Amino acid sequence: MMLSKNKLSILCFIISLGTYAQKKNTNTKPYPYGNPVIKHMYTADASPHVMPDGRVWMVTSVDHEDGGGYATMHSYHTFSSKDMVNWTDHGEVLNIYDVIGKNEEPKGEDWALWAPDMVYYEGKYYLYFPVRILYKEGGYDEKNRKTTAYIAVAVSDSPDKKFKVINSKIEGTNGIDPAVFIDDDGQKYLYYGSHMAAKLKDNMTELDGKPVKLDVDDERFMEAIWMNKKAGKYYLSYHTHYDKPIDPKNPDDLFRKKSRLDYGISDNPLGPFEYKGIMNYELGVNVNEGPKYPGKNYVPWRLYQSNHGGIVEYHGEEYLFYHTSALSSWRQDEFKEAGTWTQRSVCIDKIVYDESGQIRPVQQTLSSVAPVIVNQPYEIILDTKSNIIKNNIIEFKNIDLGTGYYYAGLNIKGIKTPTKCAIHLDKADGELIGTFVIKKDGKTETLLRNANGKHTIYLVFDKNFSTNTTITSAKIFAGSPK
Template structure:
């Protein structure tokens, strides 16, 4: 193991854990970023869910300090306007595990994804055993609601034990799901979303500076992989931008496949507090106090035509400890949100970190759009009793469907399953942009009450919609009630 890697591990498991910092200042936090100010949150994983709201799950830093060893919970939050966040409470905690006496277990950076009626939560475990040895692996927990406690369904994912930290799930438009984790490792997920299908492998991301915090997103047919870079040394108070110090950036790579190879492109998010305007200044210096801390973890989500970048800083800690007189604790972090924009060639414009955060948005469109049978055009398809029937391959299309600022899921009621089949949701033509894919098998008629669903990308604007149906062999598939949904956020329900 390289000297740098040993240095980072020693920080993670020993020295950092001794950091302390109680919340002495109880005055209201004066800025829009971070977005959660009643507790410390880190490692945000944002996803648009079937209720049309933007959700994030986070790890939790302890209010009294204590470092990474005191991270014992996963929390859920949601928003309908990108400004007002609802706290849905703890959805998994260390008490949900049977921790042997004398062992120290911690829950670190999670991810969440929805598929066909189930929410899947991926949590990395950092366990110090009774003999002092350490374990790192990934746990899978599930729920049928985002706002209730999750149940562990896989206590240890096989095949990801090696550096099993910072899991990140990506579902491509063809329906394939992938898991990424530390050391730039990845694997394809099985249909049950609980296990790796085959062997893990290393992603070729075009560089050698990966440290942690993998995240994959897709835009306009290009794949973007961002991660926390290796870095060295403390940030100098006198020269925080020292060109001779390897920086704690979030870099990104981009390419044409979720499995690589990708081309390394450079920073997507500079060090924390870099060039932050309008913020408080460290006494005697011309930069924000948290410019001196180093902990970077990023995630990207698109919501109604704008992409947002989630990361964390020690700004709230700096305020709570002493009203911005010092840098705060880098193990008492808080989630921030800023805009992510792109150049014309698809490359990323590095995130401009702000204390203001993003603007409030208002979404005014129907929650769902049903595609009526009587308005359809068919190729090798028929309608019987309100259900479409396709033998082999066929196309059902609908003219001028207005998807507004965005719809995030599509579903059908499956009247007759097939051994293996798919329905591709495309816009502009039967060979047009693939927005998502419904994967169908023999169990699809009973899973999720027979509703087959998929997440969508770039499903916005007025388009001709094409449902391209494909089955293996001459099997006949029947489905009804095709519709787009999650086009506007539902109110939070008790």
């Protein structure tokens, strides 16, 4: 059978990828650019959140130092930063054998830990992760292989300590790439799989009702769901279906489906979502700085397809976390070839919105982002003695929230039945920035969104509020990194 020149070129490229996959990471020279941000190991699938210490934390998948593909992804690491540039590796927080419960995989099964998410709620850190099992009797061919996948959850008192599995399979889940979203009204949501979402119970370990299939106005929706909220709108981003491989002679082929991050917008966290366009082009697109693939005008990692996004807002800017194989290309042969597509590394670049609220496609860079410098107190203590509760409302005037505060805390007593306390800006029915879910006397906390600038803050209790209830202390915190 005769192959066309184009098909022969692609076949040779596939064979060459296999060769690249066997290369060792022998180059020990310091990586010369800002992106990727983690340079001493391979990291992927970053999930970024601002935590109560005021730092940005991310949990990542780990690609194996010796390659071997997605089946060798067996652990998670956490990292933190106070400026988005300098990152501390806090080490491994969960391993595949913590999940299996013994130091070997069941016979005939190939287990892996793929893209995770980590969130904070009421004094605990919750790690959501997909368990993906391939049954070897079906082989590794995409058409014939037999697999199963579901979402599990682990917990820790600190994001830099080992996590303990507390629900080895969340009943009702089937799929990969979990992402957890806590809305301003206190409701928690779990997104996963290709199109699935469900409410989470306050225990953070079980679904609250049946999952729903999301109505997303895009037939190319594939995986890697992420939920972000801005100006009252819900932004659902995801990795698209794509054609492979990339022809090295024509990487921007107009007729090939691209491995992008696209997004849709809705007025409801469960949709329907209206398709809005591209958030992140294929890896290496429009990266005009830096090294070039031999004989070409694009960077070496332009030839690989893998896109997974996480978004965080930090002191007035939003950032996209994604991954490339740039570090692999450097560590193998100083950018002479493409690297290994399953040895990925986390990159960070800015997200920019236009005047209509749509996201402009992210400009991928080698320099990454500028350092964030925060100059404000870590916490603001609210005066609960001079300000008293009237008609279920307490008011705090002229509070300077600076460039952003991310959590609020109450110490309360006299709770007879579970109640909620909404946090509004400027009016008792003004912009909602967070909600305390108060189950009993004592300390309670909530995530804040869009808490910046100078405002009067209103705490508004619901109808279950008791007149015998008193607030012994209140604070706004995580306004600068510890």
